[in-house]
Every structure is written in C-alpha cells, then in structure tokens.
Amino acid sequence: MNAAVDGSRLRAVQGQYLTFYLNEETFGLSILCIKEIVEYSRLTSVPQMPRFVEGVINLRGHVVPVINLALRLGKEPAPPQKRTCIVIIEINFEGATADVGVVVDSVSEVLDVSGADIEPAPGFGARLRAEFIAGMARLGSAFVILIDAERVLSISEMASLAITASELNGFTVGGSD
Amino acid sequence: MSVDDALAAFEEEAREMLTEMESSLLAIEGGGTDPGLINAIFRAAHTIKGTAGMFGQDGVVSFTHHVETVMDDARKGKLTVSSDLVTLMLRCCDHMGFLVGEGLGRETRGEEEAAREKVLLEGLMSFVGGDEAVARRAAKGADAVQGASTAAASEPAVAASNSDGDGGDTGTPDGWHVRVRFGSKVMREGMDPLAFIRYLSTQGTINWIRSELLNLGAPEAFDPENCYIATELVISGGIEEPTIRAVFDFIADQCELTVEPCSTAWLTESRRFPAQTPEPAAAASTASEPAPEPTPAPPPAQVVASPAEAVPVTSGGDDGGARRGGGVPAAAAGKGGESRFLRVEAEKLDQLINLIGELVIAGAYSSLIAQRLRDGEMLEAISTVTGLVESLRDTALNLRMVPIGATFTRFQRVVRDLSAELGKDVDLQISGADTELDKSVVEKISDPLTHLVRNSLDHGLETRERRIEAGKSTVGTLQLHAYHDSGSIVIEVADDGGGLNADKIRAKAVERGLISPGATLTTREINNLIFEPGFSTADAVTNISGRGVGMDVVKQNILSLRGTIDIESEPGVGTLTRIRLPLTLAIIDGFLVNVAGGAFVVPLSMIVECLDLRRDDIETASGRNYVNLRGKVLPFVRLRDVFEKNDGVQRRENIVVVNYAGRMAGLVVDELVGDFQTVIKPLGPLFKMVRGISGSTILGSGEVALILDVPSLIDLATRIEHHESDRVERTTL
C-alpha cells in the first residue's frame, strides 16, 4: 500500500479536518477553508454546465455555485436524502476569495490529524485524480482521503469544462414534435 | 486618507488637468480665438505643477515649470500661439502624462523618453525669446533640469529678472514671516512637510528658515510616524499672501499657519515659537539659518523665482485648483464658477446601490407576505413603501449616470492624430454629448468605440484623391452621435466614406465557410457578417486596423454589456455602425416565467407580447420552428430544449414575443408568472461561458432565477431558422 514517499504528493498538513461521506466513502476537508454548512435546499440549475455543477443557491443574498462533489471526484452520486447538506468553502480565485458550495451526503466529525498520521496519496489504486488528493489520513485502521479543495474547486478548470460541455451539447434547439 | 489614496487623488487630478489642457489646445487649433483658452492652459499647467510639488514629484514639477513659463508668456501676449506651438504643447501634455506615471513608479524612463524630453525642452526654450533676461532664465532653467539628478530636490533655478512682471505693488510688504506647525497626522496621511517647504521656497526668496520639533516628550513616547515639525521662515520677492496660504491648502485644517507681513528689519531678526516643550534642551534642537546665497548652484540650490511667477491661486474653485485636506477631495471645479459637483469614490456609490438593491428584494418579499396575509391596510402600506423604494432606486441609479461627452471629446485627439498620419482631412462631428449612461458602461465602451473610429478613418474614409474622383468633398466626415431610445442608449459611428463592399464580404464569408454558396441573404445581413471572428477584407494589413481581430472583439465587448451592434452601409455613400446598450447594468425590470419548474426572467423592455401557444399555431411542416403571428413569420426557440430541462412532462405552453434592435423572435415557456423588478446578481466566473443566460436574481421567495440573454437567444432563433431553411433548400434541390 505504501508507495514510495514522494514529497510532491504529500500536501496535507496537520490540523483539523471535517470528515464527511460521499456514497458511503469517507473524505476529509481542512476546516481552514470551510465557511459554513447549510441544508440542501432549493437549487437553481444552470444550463450548459458539466454534470457535476448542480447549480446555484441563494446564500443570504449572494448567488453561490454548488458542485456535486461525488460527481466531481468521478464517483457515482447517492440520491439526496435527509442528511444531505451543502458545505460552503472559501477558495481563492484571481486574487480574491469566492464561495463555492459542495454537496455531501452527510457530515461526520471534525478530526485532529497530526502530521505523523498523514501519508502521501498513493500512486495508483485510489480511483481519484491524484492531484485532487492532498493526502491520506490514518483513522484507526482505515484511511480517509483528504481533499485538496483548491484543485477540486478550481474555477478556471471547471469553467473550461463548461465550454466543452456546451460545445458537445451543441446548444441546439430540439426539433418540433 | 492613506498615502495611496492621496497619490491616487493626485494622479486623477493631474490627468484631469492634462485632459483640459489638451481640449483647450485642440480648440485653439480648431480656430478658437478666445483668450480664455490660453489662460485655461496656463492655469492647468500651473495647478499640475503646484500639486506635483506638494507630493514631491520633482520630475513633473521641473518639466511643467517650463511649459508654464511658455504659456505665461503667451497669455501676456509676449508670444503668439502658432500651430507649431500647439503641436509642441500637445506633445508636452503627453510627456507630462508619462512623467506623472514615472513619478508613481508606473513607467520607466528609457533612452527614448529622455531624448524626447530633451527635444521638448529645447522646443519650449525656442519659443521663449526676445527679452534677453527671459531667454537667460529659460536657458538656466534647462541647465538646472538637465544638470540635477531627478532623485534629488531639483528646483528649477531661475535667475531673478525684474524687467517684466509687477513686483513693487504699493500694497505688498517686503516680505512675509511664516510659521507653520504641521499637524501630528500629516505624514500618516501621505503628506511630506519637506515637500511643502520645498515648494514654498520655489515661490520666493527664503531669507532665513529654521525648523524644530515641538512636544517631543520622552524617547519612549516618540512615534516616528507622528509629525512634530514646526518651521519658521521669512520669504520675500514679491510673493503675495494668498500664494503662501495656497501652498498649505491641502493640509489647511491640520496645521497652524501664521502669515504676517514683515518689514526689512525683520529679515535679519529671528523670533521663537512660544515655548511648548517642557525640556529646555528642546531649544537646542532648532537651528537658525542665515539666508543662503540666491545663486543657483548644485546643492543646496535655493530657488529664486521671478516675481512674474507669483500668481495668486485662490482657494475657490474657479481655476480648477481647489484642494482641501482630509477625507474625500471635494469641490472639483466645474466649467468655471462655483463647483456644483462633488467627487465621490465610485466604490461608495456601488455600496449604496447594493444596499438599495437589497432593499428592493426585501420589499418584494414583504409584498409577497402582505399578499398572502390579504390584509388591506398592510397591502396599502407596503405599496407605499414599494413606491418609495422604486424612487430611491431610480435616484441612486441616476447618480451613476455620466454624460458620454467626455468619451466623445477624447476622440478629437485620436481623429486629429490619425487623420494626420493617414494624410486624410477629417471633420469630426459630435452630437448628443449630453446623453447619459451608466459609469461602468462608459468605461467599457471606450475601446470598442476607438476601434470603430479607427476603422472608419482607416478603411471607411477614402483618400483625398479618391474622394475627388467620386465627386465628394475633400474633407471626410466622421460622426459620433448618441441618444436615448426606449430604455436603451444608442451610439452611432458614421462616416461618408466608401461604404462596405457586400460582394467582397459575401465572397470572404463563403471562403471561410460561414455561409453556404447558395444562401440568400439581404445586404444588411451580409454586412453584419463582418462581426464574425477572423473576418477581414482589408487588402493590406495596415498599422492601424484591419488585421481581422477587430470587429468580432468589438461585438463581444458590446454583447458582454448586454448590448447589440449592427452595421448599415451603402457603397460609395458611407457606413453607419449602431451600438445599443442598456441604461443600467444593476437593476432589471423583469418578467418572470417558468420553464420545467425553473424560474427565468425576461427583461421587460424587450417583451412585445405574451401568447398562448397552441399546437395548431406551430408550423410543423418541414420541421421548422416558427409561428404565424398575424401574417408574419416568427421564429421561436423552446427554452425547455435550449436549456435541456425537458423532463418529459407535457404542459401548456406560452410564447413570449421579444424584440431587440428590430429583430423579433418567440421564446416558448411553460408558465407566465408576472412582472417585477429586482437586482441583478452576476453568476460568477464559473458560468461565464454559458450562452443564453446573462445573470441571476433572487426572487422575493428566496429562490434564484436566471436572467435570459435575449439578444443571443434571438440570434439563436434566427440562426436556426436560417440553418433550417438552408437545410430544406439543400434537401429539396
């Protein structure tokens, strides 16, 4: 399991991480970037975006985009249920901060992770894009994948995927029926 | 005010002054003979020099000094303002703009700039002639500038010449005893006491000067960023009291300034400030200086100015030089007379408008609840509130409106330079300069307009010879015209040049695969093809435009402002480009519709009517999407399909007929809800590539609704229709 320790793949540092579930798999996110957690409520979908962009919500007068994290990570999403919620994350974009929401199935606890418990992302076998993984945190005998929020929620990358999506969809008008 | 804010204010003011100088110069060149114009140029240069001096911008001060000298001679009738002088002055204006940027660290001086400065200075010197003393003074000025380093405190050293000017007024005392106690916050707010004193010393002869620190206290309490400085001096040389006071205008409310006339007896005596420091040792910290020699020598170079330079600068607003200390720079002068305007930071205005936007939404929400409660009194009360909020909104939005005139006037210079470069005679006609539009739109419209103007000059207007051949006047006409039209502002750029060659455009479009060879298009449609990317029919790539990167970028710029652009042309007669823009980007009067459960907003101003859409209204023959609307063909798009919200549920459909810039189309939606007004919230950079949606808004219910980009939807509808008709033609051929 232990790949050769490669410094470049070990980006997570010790600190507090919020753990949450995506389709029965556990992940962690540094609490430093988390602004708040809101319930999964009325979402307005926006056309021509890739599947993982669920839409936008109204957060106290601000229009905030919401990403389906499972889809973004390449996993099958679970259908929304009672404990589904949206975690609002603050990321950097072009010198300013922006809010982005991510849908998670449910949140678990905040863990104190020491540096010793963090391992680099495995070179293979994780089924996730390597750059999305900031590190692996040992939790008892299991590992929790720590997500690199800046990369996963890179607005420039996601926006560029939107072009491809809309080109593929052709922005067409359906035929008459 | 922080240092950055003060410097920003200085830069803004300097650039305004330079724009004024340029306008006046162009007016003179255009045949204006009003002596007020020459005075205006002098005053602008004088103000720039003064303000720059206060900010320690020595480079600007020393160069502008010479500009000011020449204009001073001009306004005194000592030299005539020839077109050569105007050209030189215009170039000096440009160089002063560079110097302002250089002083702020934004530009770097290379060989080209240094050489240019030298040439300009020599040019200025050559205009100052006749009077030997005057010439000597100018020459000395040039030497001092070129000899001193720009980093050092290089005051232009000028020999005292009394043959001109009016020193020796009976009312002016021999000298003035000036005491200034700088306020403790002066340095924190970006002012430099040294710069004030240095500038003051350029206005006369300093007979003696000393400085001390007051209320210094114990070392532990010393804060190096506080200002404890007090300076006392005697200045003579024909300077007048208002001039002295004006030097400290910027910090007038933060310092104690005493200006008293003094006789020659005082010139050698010295008096002390009343003792304010508890430590007697503090007295030892002052140093009294006898008058340094008034000859201009490398450091220390005390400056002696000729009395003719002592121009009274009043603290009023009439010469554009008014400045007050603290907070927001107020009282920017209007066109002469008392200032009717306040300068307000754009950000503060935006905050105000945001708040009002929130108020609008909150009002809508309250209205919703009131309706649910069905309480008559409540409904009426809310209705009053809503009315007031609407007025407030309109008033606030109006604050952001600025006349387009300033943008248009900038083009005078562009046209002048460009037409000279191209060797064409061009008459620029401007109308509708008073037409107002949102400040943010004005800023973004400048680049596209510049491109259109350059296009007209370069490709539209013919050379003199061609025009004569064509039987036109040798002077080409370029018109900039602005007016309001039902909720939009329209800007037209027109020329009486050769017009567009529709055949060439069509050929190029076929070559590029934009249209099929057999397609039928109206001339207007062909002409508008030049907005497609990569399009350029200019035979040669000229320096100015014609590289094919222009018109599509212009169109994108306009579209991003929720506007439209359209071109009309008649070969041999001329070309007209028409830009249409919404009056405001912030708030929208919208009409709410539902499409498969999602809420969408159609801008109210673009709606013609709403109709039920019945099956039999739709022309299904040959698979086309159009409706017969009282005999006219109306293409439509089904938003459900466009936005992929087809959830398979059959609903009653409605069609919203929209019109933008003369083109009509239908938007098929499910439910019509009603009209309302709300604040536009941008969707954010993540969604910038989405087409058909221009923003979002928050409804009274808290739900987010998407605002439709009607022009691009109309585009889509008409394109699909063409595509369809092409396809049909191809299949039937």
Next chain:
Amino acid sequence: MPLELGPDRVVWNLPTILNIYGVAELKSDLSAALAERRDIQLAMDNVEEFDGAGVQLLLAVKTFAEMQSCGFSVSGAKPSVVQALSTMGLSGLIGEAG
C-alpha cells in the same frame, strides 16, 4: 546589525529607505542606541530615500542624545540628504564625522 559599538560611541547605520514608509521600524533601534548612553553617530552612507519623516528622525535623535548629555553627529550624508536638511533650515545637523 544596524548598531555598531565603537570605543567611544555607537554608530547607527541608517537604512536605504529613511522616509515615512521606513521610519516606524526604526523605533527599536532608536531605543537601543539611546540605551548605550554613548555619543551617537548616524551613518547615512546608505540612505537614498529621505523625506520629512527622515528629517524629523534625525532631529529627534539629536534631541534625545542631548537630553542624556551625549554627543550627536552625522556622517556620510549624500547630497540629496544635505539639500533636504538645508531646505528645512537644518544644515547644522551635519557636523563633522569623528
């Protein structure tokens, strides 16, 4: 180290930026220099940027030095510094360096 202890004095090497932007950081050096209770020599060889705040600092150091009966001198001042001081009527601050 900005402060050098000489046999009979402390030499304070002033930094390149001696204007309103740089002057706040010098407070601790000032306290340290005064704490030595020796003559203070301000070495200005590196000073390039100099404004009213710099003038004030020089004058303040002189005042505080004299308050504790210590000597004060300035050395290595560039022409721009000398000129600035002269503009404020403070040429006397530049004494001969020891």
